[in-house]
Every structure is written in structure tokens, then in C-alpha cells.
Amino acid sequence: MPAPAALSENSDRSPSVSIRDVARAAGVSYQTVSRVINESPSVKSSTRQAVLETIARLGFRPNRAARALAGGPVQSVVVLTSNTSLYGPASALEGVEEAAREVGFIMGVRVVESAAPVDVRAAVERAIEPAGSLIVIAFDPLGMAVRDFLPHDVPVAWVIPAPTEDEVPPKTSVWIDERAAAKEATQYLLSLGHKTVHHVSIPSWTGETRRMSGWRSALEDAGAPVPKPLLSGWSAQWGYEAGQKLAGNPKVTAVLCGNDDIALGVMRAMHEAGRPIPADVSIVGFDDVPYARFYTPALTTVRQDFKALGKVCFAQLLSLVGPSRQAGRLEYPEAQLVIRESAGPPPGPLGGPPKPRKATPRRAMKKSSEKALR
Amino acid sequence: MPAPAALSENSDRSPSVSIRDVARAAGVSYQTVSRVINESPSVKSSTRQAVLETIARLGFRPNRAARALAGGPVQSVVVLTSNTSLYGPASALEGVEEAAREVGFIMGVRVVESAAPVDVRAAVERAIEPAGSLIVIAFDPLGMAVRDFLPHDVPVAWVIPAPTEDEVPPKTSVWIDERAAAKEATQYLLSLGHKTVHHVSIPSWTGETRRMSGWRSALEDAGAPVPKPLLSGWSAQWGYEAGQKLAGNPKVTAVLCGNDDIALGVMRAMHEAGRPIPADVSIVGFDDVPYARFYTPALTTVRQDFKALGKVCFAQLLSLVGPSRQAGRLEYPEAQLVIRESAGPPPGPLGGPPKPRKATPRRAMKKSSEKALR
DNA sequence: CTGAAAGCGCTTACAG
């Protein structure tokens, strides 16, 4: 019964079976072993076979550190982000990891603590590996600050908010067109009969977020009044506080929220103020977090596929460092309005809700309606 | 005005200023440089000063790969997990990262795709770095399967579900006592006057989850009937489906859910079935995700600090690989019942709710009550 | 197609 022995020989193997051990066992030089693990075409297929078999038998795995040091292909990405648990960055991270794993890359993550130069510099320095590459998730100023500290010789791809016309985004970067989606969502609310739409924004550091400017643009196009947007943080708590301010104003009948957590907070505040949703106020979120459809009422929101975005970003990076696997601009994921229960016509002056106008369809935007939950 | 030049000299520095460059510039041998960056005590403080200054001036950073290859301290952890975006693992990951960053460690993450031996083996092999260490987040079978493939010579710490009496946990591991917390939550529901409590469980692969056995134990202690628990997945969708089954049964007046997402799904199903919460059914969650307090009704749940758990786990790991910074068993975070709005007395036969009995206080369990939202 | 050389940037003993 030699099976168990063989098994333990494998799993208990000394951590140091090297290229030379393989070479000796296979009866070739260690350079040849190097060639087969690097898939060099100039190896006779019979010797390649033999080496491959020995590698498997001995359980050899190339030492990454040695490889990196010698200038070989390291196949690693590190992603730099200011947060790993919020829906957007966490999903993007997940997408990067999957895409990376698919092609044998390993992933590291570094978080940048603040936008203070000392923290950003430290984060960048810890992020740069000998022959590695970088992905920066830059939804906020912390991420963007990285730009000033990056050496010019490291391959890097960016996940960023959609750039404005006069912004020049980093060379290799991906984004979702949130502006068009926000406009679409606002138009939808208007089409329901609301006189205007209020906005509780995610944090902004360049004046306007893209979501904000889409919202504003829809309002202006429709000749509707443009209320002052409320600035908020990313969390439900912030949305709750903004919601409390809004709830006191009877003119507020529709609110576009910067994300679904904020929307949840706003909904809670409205609930506490005795303003039923959507009968009295309509709420629309942004992102479509997996649990948004289970809110009561189920949240009408804009779906953004951050995971897909992360995957596309990695693909872009790969086109920079990989053996030119794919070229050309890859398809970015599209935002998509998902209509559920939290938005409806404004309360009619006579109690009867007015008939909704038809929403203007926009190009490049899919609209999906979910009547039933799944 | 030499300032800008000096600045660009720093940020644009060639990526290859080595230990020898520093040595030459400082007028010492490169071994001495190695000593100061490794904080060797046997360096004259004046030469240490000089070297440190040169390092700063030249912008030298030690090459991690070379360091690892030469057998130096690498200061890296890789965390192995089956998921990076669910609340538990994502929070634990966040905790590990923070704790790691604090002491200058870098973090990598590898996800194991399935419990199939081939996937687990692959994940482990990609996770083992030359001189690195490992943290396994093993809330599920994928994580636990790792145990069989780990070489014995790599330092590893585990985040696991609380072990049962007859389970022997990995040597270095941390957990939260979910069993006691589940028991406490169930007792709380019983104390409200419910005849029994139903349970929608997170996935289980060893028969019972710890949460399930705490729930069962509370029921048995009270002489209450023990309904068959409903097995579910981690997500709200699963909770929703379980909730639909439960909603049809009028005997169901209280449900302990395996996590907050499941609770949200159950609440939604109850809502659709026309069963108001908590007037007609009481729902208690598990975890206390940040948005649980903003649900309507606000969710009564058991808080678990997974981020703190991640930190403790890293501290444990550090005691294995670090220069014996701290010894002894570290304090694990405690679970804690958080009473909000989603649980109340069962519907009284005469319409009037019965007076709640007093909850039995349990040792080692803090109970906090939040009347107002913040 | 395959072998012998040199070196990646560091560290750990070993001498002084």
C-alpha cells in the first residue's frame, strides 16, 4: 500500500525543491528546466515532456522571489485603494482578483490611509513590487492623490469616476458612465410627474460628482428648478441625516440618492417623519447593491457592475504587461436603471395620483423593470 | 530655485537604487547598509545616522524579492479565503490589512474557488510565498479544506467558526463565540413571550452551525418545541425564499436568522405575505451589518466584530513569525445582542400583547439597547 | 536545441 506514502511525500515535501533538483532528476541542465517553465519554444518536445513529468513528480514550484529578482515574469498585480469593504471598491477588487486568477496572476492589496502626502507616498512605496504592476481604485481623492507619486516606469491601470469633458484621465483607465445614468434616473422621476428632484450626493471633491451633473442636466433640460444638492458620506448614516433635513420640507417629493446605502438612510428618515414611500416621497438609489431589491419598499436604483469594471481594468492592465493578448479598447459595463417600488407619482393635490408621462428613452441605456422579485 | 529639481529627482528616481549605491554615497560597505535597514544593534550610531540620511536622500527602498530570496524578513501575509465581498470575510480582511499595515507588513489575497482538491491545492500553492505567512478565513468548507493541503512549515493563523467541544481547532486560530450569542438571542425572543423560535440557518456542512446549536440549546433549556431549521445560503435571496415558506405558517411568530441579509429577505417575504413586523412576527438577525439599523423596522440582531477578529488573528500570526512582540492568548471580540425594533411580543390571542418576561442575563455577554438611531 | 556563465539585490555567517 504505497499510496499514502506517495501522497505524504507530495504534501509534506520540503519547501525547497529547486530548478536544479528537477534538472538532476530529469537528466538535463537547469537552464533547460527554466526554459520549459517559461514556455520557451526552443525545447525538444520529448525533453519538455520529461521535465514536465519530473516537475509534477517532485512537486516543484518556481520561487517567485527568485524569479522577480532575476527579471523574469512575475505575474502579480497589487491594487491600491482607500477602502476594501464598501460596495464599489470591494466589488471592483473582487473583479480584479477573478480576472487575475484566471491568467495565473496573484493579487496584493494596499490601502492608502489618507490623502496626506506622507500616507500616499508610503502606500505607493509599499505597493511597488520589483517587477509588478498596479491597479488603482480611485473613486475618491485618496486614490487620485496617488497619481502624483507614481514612478513613470510602473505599469498601472485605473478605476475612476467617469471623467468630465475637460478632464484628462490617466492613460489606462476604466469607468462607468454614471452621468448618463443619473440623468436617466432623474428623467424617470420627472416623467412620473414630480416638479423637481432633490439630490443627496456621495462625497465630492471636484465640485460636482458625475452623478450630480447628470441629475442637474436632466433638471435643466426639463426646465425644472435645481435644488441645492445635499453633500453626504458613503454610508446609510449620512443618508439618514440628510433625509432628516429633507423630510421636513413638504416640497420634497422625489430624491435621487448617490448610492443605495444613502437611499436606505433617507428612506429610514422619511419613515420616521411619517412620509410613506413612494406615496408621499419617491426615492431612487444608485449601484443596486444585492440587497436593494429586498428593501421595503424595494429600491428603484441604477445598477452599476463594479465587478465587471474591475475585470475590464485588469484586462487593460494585461494589455500593458502581458504578451499583447488583447488589444483595443474593451467594452465598459453600462449603468442601467432598475425600476422597482420606491418611486412613483407625487402625491396628487386631490389625492389621486397624476398619470405618469412617458420616460424619454436614451441611447446606450438599457432599462429593466422588475415587477416581481426574481 | 533648486527645490523643484530636488523633488523630481526623488519622485522620478530610477527604480534601481540599491544597497551598494547607498553604501558608496555614504562611504561605508554595503553590509553596513544592510545592517542599518535591518536594525542591527551593532552599528555605531553616527554611521547609522549617515546611512539613514543617504537612504532618505537617494530614496532607497529595499527590494522585497531580493530580501525574500536571501532569507531576510519579508513581512508579508497572504490571506486565503473563499470570498472577499461578503460582510464577514470582507470585514476580517479589512482588519487583517489594518493590523498588517500598522507593523509594515504587506497583504496579498488569494481566493479558493471551490472545495475540489484541485482548486484548493492550486490556491494553497499560489498562496505560499518564499518566506511569507498565511491567514486562512475559513468560515466555510472551502476554507477548511485548505487544512489538508498546507505544508507543515508555513506559519499560519485561522479565522474559524467557534469550534465545538469535540472539535480540535487548528493550533493558531481565532473565533467569536456565536453559540452563546445565538442562545442569548433566542432566550430574548422567548422572554418576549414566544412559544418557540424558528431558525433560518447560514450554510452548514458539519450538521449544525454554532448559531444553530445555541438556538437549539435555548429552546431545549426552556422546554420549548424545536422546529426543523431551514437551511439557507448567505444572501438575502435565500432568506427571502425561506421566508416565503415560513410566512405561510401562522405558528411562526419569531425567527432567528443566520445573518442580517437573510433577515432582510425574511422580512421582505413576511411583508409580502401581509405579516407585519414585529406585530405579527419577530425577526432577529446576526452580524449587525452597518445598514441593519436603518432597515424598517430597524433590525434587532447580534453584533459580531469581524474586523476586530481579523486584527486579533493577525496579532496571533505575528506572535508566530515576529520577534515575539506579544505572547499569550489575545482577547477575542465578543458577540453582543443589539435590541432595536424588529422583535416584540407575539400577537396576543385577545389582541393585547402579553407582558414580556425578563430576559435571563448571561455572563460574558453584553447587551445593549438602542432606542434611538444614534 | 541545450549547456556553462554571470548576475538580479539582498542576507547571513566569518573574519578582522
Place this chain on the structure above:
DNA sequence: CTGAAAGCGCTTACAG
């Protein structure tokens, strides 16, 4: 306290 040697496991030219 500080310098000279050897080597970590690999890869890229360079020869055959």
C-alpha cells in the same frame, strides 16, 4: 563595530 565571501533560486544573453 565593520568589511570581504558565499549564496538564496532563478533568468537572460552567450556559446556551442
